[in-house]
Amino acid sequence: MKPAPFIWHGPTSVDEAVSVLAECGRDGKVLAGGQSLVPVLAMRLASPAHLVDINRIAGLNFVESTPAGVTVGALARHRALERDAAATTAQPLLAQALAFVAHPTIRNRGTSVGSLAHADPAGELTCVLALTGGHILARSSRGERRIAAADFFLGPLESALAADELALHAFFPALPAGAGSAFTEVARRHGDYALCGVAAVVTVDAAGVVTEARCGYLVVAETPLVLEVTEAALTGEDALADLAMAAVDPQSDIHGSADYRRHLAGVLTVRAVRQATVHARARRQIVAA
Amino acid sequence: MTEELRHAVSLRVNGIHRAATVVARRTLSDFLRHDLGLTGTHVGCEHGVCGACTVLLNGDPVRSCLIFAVSVAGESVTTVEGLRPDPDSLSPVQQAFHECHALQCGFCTPGFLTTVTAGLAENPNPTPTEAVEMIAGNLCRCTGYQNIVDAVLRAAQIQRDSL
Numbered sequence: 001m002k003p004a005p006f007i008w009h010g011p012t013s014v015d016e017a018v019s020v021l022a023e024c025g026r027d028g029k030v031l032a033g034g035q036s037l038v039p040v041l042a043m044r045l046a047s048p049a050h051l052v053d054i055n056r057i058a059g060l061n062f063v064e065s066t067p068a069g070v071t072v073g074a075l076a077r078h079r080a081l082e083r084d085a086a087a088t089t090a091q092p093l094l095a096q097a098l099a100f101v102a103h104p105t106i107r108n109r110g111t112s113v114g115s116l117a118h119a120d121p122a123g124e125l126t127c128v129l130a131l132t133g134g135h136i137l138a139r140s141s142r143g144e145r146r147i148a149a150a151d152f153f154l155g156p157l158e159s160a161l162a163a164d165e166l167a168l169h170a171f172f173p174a175l176p177a178g179a180g181s182a183f184t185e186v187a188r189r190h191g192d193y194a195l196c197g198v199a200a201v202v203t204v205d206a207a208g209v210v211t212e213a214r215c216g217y218l219v220v221a222e223t224p225l226v227l228e229v230t231e232a233a234l235t236g237e238d239a240l241a242d243l244a245m246a247a248v249d250p251q252s253d254i255h256g257s258a259d260y261r262r263h264l265a266g267v268l269t270v271r272a273v274r275q276a277t278v279h280a281r282a283r284r285q286i287v288a289a
Numbered sequence: 290m291t292e293e294l295r296h297a298v299s300l301r302v303n304g305i306h307r308a309a310t311v312v313a314r315r316t317l318s319d320f321l322r323h324d325l326g327l328t329g330t331h332v333g334c335e336h337g338v339c340g341a342c343t344v345l346l347n348g349d350p351v352r353s354c355l356i357f358a359v360s361v362a363g364e365s366v367t368t369v370e371g372l373r374p375d376p377d378s379l380s381p382v383q384q385a386f387h388e389c390h391a392l393q394c395g396f397c398t399p400g401f402l403t404t405v406t407a408g409l410a411e412n413p414n415p416t417p418t419e420a421v422e423m424i425a426g427n428l429c430r431c432t433g434y435q436n437i438v439d440a441v442l443r444a445a446q447i448q449r450d451s452l
Binding site: 001002003004005006007008010031034035038039041042043051053055079102103104105106108109189190191 | 346
């Protein structure tokens with residue numbers, strides 16, 4: 001249960017970090033909060049020859065909110081984002097989802113961008129980035145590029161980041177006026193990996209009628225799944241549950257069968273859409289007033 | 290493989306400047322125990338699940354088994370040894386654990402004490418439900434948790450009474 005030896009790099013600037021990453025190539029791995037990476041190293045599921053520790057780089061620990069959305073720097077800890085009032089106002093789904101990310105002790109150290117780069121389909125924020133249509137800004141010695149959420153998650157634990165790229169920040173678009181959001185999941189214990197999780201963003205008109213509904217799923221697909229569910233939401237809750245159950249592709253493991261997870265996808269979709277609709281109606285009144 | 294490179298790491302532990310030269314893969318938990326001799330921090334699962342190794346990093350509880358010592362050079366750590374106000378007395382949380390019999394074998398206790406100390410600093414008046422949530426990330430295999438929840442509530446009361 002001890003990591004294998006590695007060569008540690010402690011760059012103090014982004015330029016230095018990407019140049020080290022370029023030198024290390026496929027033998028290098030970025031270390032931010034380490035709350036997913038260090039267990040992987042301890043169990044020796046991975047043993048990269050080089051770790052590029054970005055914790056000493058100034059200027060990456062920030063959360064910046066504008067009317068357009070929330071930008072989260074590579075060193076912003078989950079807990080800081082969760083407690084950021086301006087971020088919660090701009091995109092409430094962030095704090096709603098972060099409450100389900102492991103335990104507070106883990107959130108004190110783990111970074112939001114790191115968990116996106118880890119690309120675990122069980123990661124709550126992967127689902128939020130996909131559902132909100134956000135993006136990742138990646139930098140390498142070759143330049144900078146913006147990777148849309150839809151192109152970012154390639155498979156379980158596999159992101160579109162190249163070996164020499166550092167994820168500098170994640171951008172989550174703001175929740176539009178007239179829309180509401182909700183995040184719900186079922187886990188064996190709160191803070192454990194979810195058996196299934198569903199996020200919803202629902203838009204309502206001035207009369208409170210749903211005009212658009214979309215859901216994001218974690219755990220029950222290889223990459224974060226996003227479903228357009230407007231029609232089903234207007235048809236009724238049975239249609240909503242049926243749509244979700246047909247779309248997901250869960251796996252069985254010791255914690256729950258594929259059938260059970262599929263069932264949860266249906267139940268949680270109904271619950272998330274219901275909560276997001278209530279949230280949207282409440283926000284509309286606030287906006288109108 | 291050639292001999293591993295060692296790094297000089299200094300940090301503030303329980304208010305005292307401490308330093309050692311260690312390999313990069315030295316976790317903070319092993320650094321505290323093996324290099325600094327502070328064996329109050331216990332190491333259970335070594336992959337962030339059990340919570341026994343929880344220490345306060347700049348005041349916030351973290352898993353010391355999931356952090357490399359070299360990553361936190363220059364920062365401030367509080368371990369269970371740093372919780373008591375003086376050598377002859379217990380902190381309110383320690384006193385409450387003692388009174389409520391919130392430990393049996395004691396292996397998990399350092400992690401609970403640090404977690405609850407930080408938890409009560411943030412929320413000095415937890416409800417029973419909030420007390421359960423406060424300790425949800427820590428595992429105990431002896432007590433069944435009821436006495437620990439009682440101790441969280443008792444510690445809050447001791448802190449209130451001492452104001």
